[in-house]
Amino acid sequence: MKDAFGTPQSLLILGGTSEIALATARRLIARRTRTVWLAGRPSPDLERAAAHLRGLGAETHTVAFDALAPDSHETILGKIFAEGDIDMVLVAFGMLGDQAHDERDPVAAVRVAQTNYTGAVSAGLVCARALQAQGHGSLVVLSSVAAERARRSNFIYGSAKAGLDAFTQGLGDALHGTGVHVMVVRPGFVRTSMTAGRPETSLATTPEAVATAIELGLRRRSETVWVPGALRLVMAALRHVPRPLFRRLPL
Numbered sequence: 001m002k003d004a005f006g007t008p009q010s011l012l013i014l015g016g017t018s019e020i021a022l023a024t025a026r027r028l029i030a031r032r033t034r035t036v037w038l039a040g041r042p043s044p045d046l047e048r049a050a051a052h053l054r055g056l057g058a059e060t061h062t063v064a065f066d067a068l069a070p071d072s073h074e075t076i077l078g079k080i081f082a083e084g085d086i087d088m089v090l091v092a093f094g095m096l097g098d099q100a101h102d103e104r105d106p107v108a109a110v111r112v113a114q115t116n117y118t119g120a121v122s123a124g125l126v127c128a129r130a131l132q133a134q135g136h137g138s139l140v141v142l143s144s145v146a147a148e149r150a151r152r153s154n155f156i157y158g159s160a161k162a163g164l165d166a167f168t169q170g171l172g173d174a175l176h177g178t179g180v181h182v183m184v185v186r187p188g189f190v191r192t193s194m195t196a197g198r199p200e201t202s203l204a205t206t207p208e209a210v211a212t213a214i215e216l217g218l219r220r221r222s223e224t225v226w227v228p229g230a231l232r233l234v235m236a237a238l239r240h241v242p243r244p245l246f247r248r249l250p251l
């Protein structure tokens, strides 16, 4: 169960090597989290991440999980929930893709869409049902500022995140009143391996800042969290910029 500050005792991360997710896990372990499940594609990085969290004092397990294999989600995630209550699920898997390349390679583009969107639809539904059966817990989903308005420079990723974002909002409404809390997190540019080598946009931030915002969102039971918070106002304005002008903005 969570404590009075909303800190989970048990945490399940889907996308177990995500730098944002691991920064969040470190922060929550420093508070109260004692058990962590890292679900992800098997790799030395996944095992290293687990060893690191164990070193911080959390009992940490790794589980093979592939967002692109939705048929397996029910079984894999079901086994985790069968081990005991999960207070927080963090959906952190995702891929940016290479927009210029993917526009010429539709199969690669579909992989971006499936990883970011449909993978989260199946995993999200399975986790939502399990959380509802428990009667408590938070489902936290890493969307993106890119979900807010499709941009020329990354509309394949952005459109998948838009689908994910809308899905998560709807799921939050579906679970309202059940005791389960659903939170959409919309970071801007975060300095992680996903964005390494890409030009930074303004208001660039860190995985630690996203972790801090997630912790605060848990405490407040927020439905939407922007990181940094100023992006909420920036995007409220950008959303209404006419397309002929929006197209010319260096975004």
Ligand SMILES: NC(=O)c1ccc[n+]([C@@H]2O[C@H](COP(=O)([O-])OP(=O)(O)OC[C@H]3O[C@@H](n4cnc5c(N)ncnc54)[C@H](OP(=O)(O)O)[C@@H]3O)[C@@H](O)[C@H]2O)c1
Binding pocket: 014, 015, 016, 017, 018, 019, 020, 021, 040, 041, 043, 045, 065, 066, 067, 068, 091, 092, 093, 094, 095, 096, 115, 142, 143, 144, 145, 186, 187, 188, 189, 190, 191, 192, 193, 194, 195
């Ligand atoms: N960095 C940013 O600027 C930024 C901004 C907004 C939102 N986000 C979102 O935040 C989330 C975490 O990103 P991050 O910055 O922490 O990047 P990251 O460190 O590159 O993490 C991405 C994660 O996705 C996992 N993944 C990719 N494809 C997968 C698949 N088919 N099955 C299972 N896992 C898969 C990766 O696992 P492997 O180790 O197996 O590759 C990795 O754990 C993503 O959803 C991303 O879209 C990031």
